[in-house]
Amino acid sequence: MENYRKANTIEQPCPCPFPDLPSDTPEVRVKDGSKIRNLMRFALSRMEEETAASADHEGSEVSVGTGDNLCRQIVFTGVGQSVAKAITCVEIMKRRIHGLHQLTKLAYRTLQDVWEPLEPGAGLDSLTVSRNVPSIWVLLSRDSLDKNQPGYQAPGSFDALWIQALKEEAATPRHGQRRKRGGTGTGRAEVGGRGKGPRKHPGRPGDTRKPPGHAGGGQEGMNV
Structure with a gap:
């Protein structure tokens, strides 16, 4: 592939796995270069009335929602590296x-990657x-969904996961304590500073005595 360059990437359409959605359900397609701030501004404007009003005041170019066109459901999609986002x-x-x-x-x-030859006249096609890449579809709904479907998550269930993670982190703080103990380099620096102190201390009185000696005051006392 050293004689080729990637021209473009064609993404094959994929049918929505939620066939019973209303036609006006917004779909947020998350890309690699998408900014989360812009994505959330659009999504909240379609699901939250207060945010829609505030986004309108901020001068957003996204069509904000009002009490008439607010949606009960919204879909997020991501492909490849944009799944995490x-x-x-x-x-x-x-x-x-x-x-x-x-x-x-x-x-x-x-995904289909189209590669073009670097030199068109070289006779290369x-x-x-x-290539197949993973993709994710997430449906968020204010209305209740079928609990028997695979991938269903009830409202508030993520709170228990976060609480459990925090408890586990609080129960095992040993790693953090070891790092704190190992990071007490300030005490060692102070000990090193004390060791350097005596080296400088004899020099300081010597420095203070030398000027009088050079001035002749010390030699006159010895002659007397």
């Missing part, structure tokens, strides 16, 4: 708006490489 947006959304039901679906999506 999509999950981050979902967790922020759940912390901001309480009582959201979550349904997660995982799949693979096909363009290449198309297909």
